[in-house]
Amino acid sequence: MQELDQIFNKLWQQYTNESPEALKIYNLFKARGEEDIVNDHVAFRTFDDPRVNVDKLGAFFEALGYHACGEYEFKVKKLFAKHYEHKSDPTMPKVFISQLKTKEFSPFLQEHAQACVDKITEAKLASPDLLYSGIHWELDYEVYQKLLAESEYAAWMYVFGFRANHFTVFINYLKTFNSVEEVNQFLKDNQLTLNVAGGEIKGTPVELLEQSSTMANKVPVKFKQGTFDVLNSYYEFARRYPDQSGNLYQGFIAASADKIFESTNVGLR
Ligand code: NI
Numbered sequence: 001m002q003e004l005d006q007i008f009n010k011l012w013q014q015y016t017n018e019s020p021e022a023l024k025i026y027n028l029f030k031a032r033g034e035e036d037i038v039n040d041h042v043a044f045r046t047f048d049d050p051r052v053n054v055d056k057l058g059a060f061f062e063a064l065g066y067h068a069c070g071e072y073e074f075k076v077k078k079l080f081a082k083h084y085e086h087k088s089d090p091t092m093p094k095v096f097i098s099q100l101k102t103k104e105f106s107p108f109l110q111e112h113a114q115a116c117v118d119k120i121t122e123a124k125l126a127s128p129d130l131l132y133s134g135i136h137w138e139l140d141y142e143v144y145q146k147l148l149a150e151s152e153y154a155a156w157m158y159v160f161g162f163r164a165n166h167f168t169v170f171i172n173y174l175k176t177f178n179s180v181e182e183v184n185q186f187l188k189d190n191q192l193t194l195n196v197a198g199g200e201i202k203g204t205p206v207e208l209l210e211q212s213s214t215m216a217n218k219v220p221v222k223f224k225q226g227t228f229d230v231l232n233s234y235y236e237f238a239r240r241y242p243d244q245s246g247n248l249y250q251g252f253i254a255a256s257a258d259k260i261f262e263s264t265n266v267g268l269r
Contacts, residue, residue, distance in 0.1 A: 003128075004064045008093065010132045011042060011164040018160070019233040021192070021217045022167065026235075028190055029169070032176050039093035040170035040238040041083070044131070045157050047113045048099045051125055052162075054082050060128040061095050069094075070251045074258050077153060078104045083252055093168075094250060096257075100153050109150050112143055116158065135161035141223040144230070152265050159221055159230050166213070166263075168236035172248065180210045183237050187214065195234065198259035208241040208249035211256050216264040234263040 016023035029035045066084040081098035102113045119136040148155035193215045203209045213236040218229040240248045
């Protein structure tokens with residue numbers, strides 16, 4: 001478990017360094033005195049290139065005790081995703097990995113996605129360090145803007161590369177909150193902006209999963225033309241309900257995840 005803990009620690013350090021608002025929210029929960037934050041899931045984005053696709057990133061987790069569970073299609077955003085669960089420890093975060101189906105986009109996007117992956121060394125591709133290795137290429141603001149016009153997801157991947165896209169607070173394990181509504185109110189009381197695409201709460205108790213998220217914040221990013229502000233990451237909150245067998249449902253709802261993806265949408269901010 002040590003190697004796995006190390007990977008999640010590195011991912012958390014990187015996530016909170018690059019998304020200071022997530023650390024602020026984490027500390028707001030901790031400041032209540034009774035909360036130990038358990039992560040419901042950690043989400044990754046990638047391209048469908050076999051060198052870095054869902055199966056490739058998922059294999060790093062499979063080697064450390066995880067197994068692949070649900071599969072998800074996002075037709076409009078042109079994404080495919082899988083989630084992975086730890087085989088023996090239910091308090092280990094689930095891992096949600098999505099990939100952009102690049103072949104359904106322009107030759108420009110396909111060429112740039114491939115050129116990005118071409119820059120990653122063989123050694124890095126073979127190591128779980130890849131998961132938090134960031135970008136391996138020089139950033140061009142014109143390329144970013146062209147990618148953004150086609151796919152928010154592609155533009156995010158181009159700028160931030162390999163890292164956790166977001167962590168997710170597992171509301172069931174919180175001691176001082178009993179609902180997503182209470183968590184959302186707490187966030188709003190602390191001047192945080194929620195993603196309202198599809199409503200503040202995505203999913204219902206009947207679907208066995210309710211989720212909410214903050215909107216991504218802008219951070220300065222260095223491009224070859226200079227420094228520009230780019231939307232980076234959000235923090236997510238999930239409450240799960242027991243299924244007919246009495247176990248907490250562990251899957252994901254594609255329609256809800258579809259709206260959560262929009263937490264990094266430029267137009268919604
Ligand atoms: Ni998520």
